[in-house]
Amino acid sequence: MRMSSPSSRRKSGWVVGHVAGAPVIVAPSWLLAVGVLTFLYADTARALTGLSGSAVYVVALSFVVLLFASVFLHELAHGLVARSRGQQPREFVLTLWGGHTSFDAVSATPATSALISVAGPVVNLVLAAAFFVPLRLDLLEPHTVLWALMWSGAAANGFVGLFNLVPALPLDGGRVLEAIVWATSRDRLRGTIVAGWCGRVFAVGFVAWALLASTGDGGEPDFFLVAWCAIIGAFLWSGASAAIKNAHVVRRVDGVTLSSVARRAVTVGASDSVAHAGAVAATGGAQEVVVLSPDGRPAAYVDRAAAAAVPAEVAGTTPVTAVSVPLPVGASVDGQLSGRALVDDVGRATRYSPVVAVLVDGRVIGLIRATDVIAALRP
Template sequence: MTKNAGWVPRPVVRSIERVDDSRAMTPLPPGRGRPVGRVAGIPVYASASMLLLAVLVTIVYGDYAREELGLAQPWAYLLGSGFVVCLIGSVLLHELGHALIARRFGIGVRRITLELLSGWTEMDRDAPTPRVDALVSLAGPAVSLLLGGAATAVMLVLPERALTREVAFQLALSNVLVAFFNVLPGLPLDGGRALRALLWAVLRDRNRATVVAGWAGRGLAVVTAAVVLLLQQLGVVTMLGLIFVLLVVLTLWQGAGQSIRLGRMTGRFPLIDLGALARPLLTVPAGTPLGEAQRRRAQDPRPDVVLAVADAAGSLTALVDPVAAERVPVGRRPWVSVESVARSRDALTVLPLGLTGEQVVRALQAHPGVQYLVTAGEDVVGVLRVADVAAVLEPRRASRN
C-alpha cells in the first residue's frame, strides 16, 4: 500500500508564503512506529503491532511445523521465527517497489512504515498525473508477484521433504496472495489507487475519482467479509483464519472511509476564502479586566468578534485564547487582566490574504493551533479559527456538532 503525506513548509518560518499549487495536499503522516534503519536512503519504521504479528505468526507456524513436519518444539518455533523474518522482508520489498518508482518520477519518499497487516510508503506529494499514479501503485504488487515466482522456482529445485522447501512454498503462497489481494480495485489497496488513476483520467477530477474508488473499497470489504463467513460455515476457513481476515476487512473498511473523507474534503478546498472566513478584531488595552473585555465584545454589533490586546501605541500584541478565557471562573473575571489569558502575536502563525484554500490547509497542518492572524501587507485584518475551516471542509460533521 501507499500513503501520501502533506507537504510541510520549513518549520522556522512562521509566516506562510505562497507555494507551488502543483503539490496536492494530503494528510500529514501519523508519526507512529519506531525507526529501525534505512533502506536505499529511505527511513524504515516498525509499529508496535509488528511485534504482535511476529509473535502470532511464529506461534502459528511453529505449531504447524511441530504437528505436520514432526519438528521438536524449539526447532519448530525457530523455523517459525525465520518465516516471520522472510515475511517482513517481503512486505518491505513490496513497499520499496512503490518508493523507488515514486522517486523515479521525482516524488520524494518520507518513510516506510511496517504495520500489523500491511506496510505504508509515505510520499511528500501526490502523483502529478494518472499515469504516474498507476505506475507507483502497481509497483508494489509487481514486486510481490516477482518474489512469489522466485520462491516458487526455489521450491521446485529443493528436495521433497526439505524444511527450506516448506518455507519457500509458504513465501511463494503469501507473496502471490498479497499481490492478488492488493490489486483488487478499491482504496486503500494498490489496485484501488490504480482504479482512481483510471477514473482520474476519465473524469478529469482526482477528488471525485478518490471518492468513487473509496466506495469501491468499502464494497470489497463487504464482499470479502461475506465470502469468508460463508467459507467458515462450510469448514473451509478456520476460526483463526476468520478472525485474521475480518481484521483485514476492518482495516480495508476504515482505509476506504478515510479515502472517501479525503476526496470530499480536497474537493472543497476552493471554498476556503480567507477574506470571508477571517473574523473581525476588537482590541482592548493591556491591563483591561477580562470581564470588562468580554462585556465590550458582547456589545459589539459585529458577529464573531475576536478579542485582542493592544499596547499603549495601539499596536496589536496578543489574541485572547477563548478556551483559557472560559476556564476563568465568572467571579474572578473582573480581577483577571485580559493579557493573562492571551497568546502573544509572535507565537501566532500569519496567513496573508490571497492564499488558496489548499495552501491554507497546508499551513494549518504544518502549524497546528486554534487561531491564526490574517494579514494584508503589514496590517492584521482578522483572525482565522481552525473550526471555521473545518466547517467548510466537512459541513455535515460541523452541523452534527
C-alpha cells in the first residue's frame, strides 16, 4: 500500500467505480493475488475453524475479500485526506501487492504529505481494533467462521498498519520520514533520498530476517517463507531505488539553467555574408550565429562546420544562408525560464528542431541543442 507520484499514464485494469472524483481500478494482477492468497490461507482457515473440503477455501476466499476491502479503505483514506488538503486523487488501484493511490500533483507542504501518508495505516489500525474487540470481550464462539474472520481481520489489519508505518520508502512511513526531513532541511528531495536509502536498508534487513527466522531452530529452512519474503524485499528495494533515482533526476532538472545549456548567439540578416557573420560573432564573443528573417523572426542558424569550410577568399561574397540550417516556426524557447519549466519548454520546441533559439522579449540571445540538455540531465 503506497502512494505514487503524479503520472500522465493511467494504470490498465477494470474500472469498478468512482470515489472522491477518481476511478477505482482493479488491475489484472489482483486476480492472481486473490487466487494465491486463497490457496495460502486455506491451511490457516482449516486450523481456525476445523472445517474441511471446499468449505475451507470458501472461508479463505472470504478472508481475502475482507483483506482487500481493508486495503481499499486504506487507499480511500489517502485519497479523502488528500482531497481535504486540496490535492485531487487521480486513481485508486488494487494490484498484486495490495494497492496504491496516485495524485494529479505532489503535496505542497510536508504537513500535507505526512497527513496523507499516515491516514492509510491509521485506518488499518482502527479496523484491527474493531475486529479485535469482539474477540477480547469473548462475544463470539471460538473456532466458528465468524470468529476466524474476526481473528484474521484483526491480525491482517494490524500487520498492514504497522508494516506500512515503517519509516522506509516505498511504504507510507517512508513518506512520513520524507516529510520530516523535508520540514527540517527545507529540501524535499533530500527527504526522498534519505527515506529511499532507509527503504533499501529495510529491504535487505527484511530478507535477512526471513533467512534467520527460517533457520533459527537449526532445522531445514522454510524455502517458501524465504522466497515470499525475498519477493517482498525485491519489491521494497525496487520502490526505494526508483524513489532515489527519481529524486536525483528531479534535482538535475531543477538545476538546469540557461547558462548551463545555452550557447550565446548573435544575429545577422539573410543578406549578410559568411565573413560578416564571423566578424559579428567574434566581436560579440558568441559561439553561435542566428539568421533573422525580414520580420525579425529567427529563421536559421549557421552550421559552424560548414562556415569554417568556406575559403577565406570567398567568405566575403558567400551568403550566410548558404551555410545555415532552417529553424521552423515554434523552434524557440523563453530565455527567462529555468529548471523544469525550461526543460519542458525545450522539450516542446525540439519537436520542431533539435536546435532551438532562445528569446528574451523577442530578441535572440542564444541557441540550445537538445543534446546539451540531455547531457545536463545525465548523472
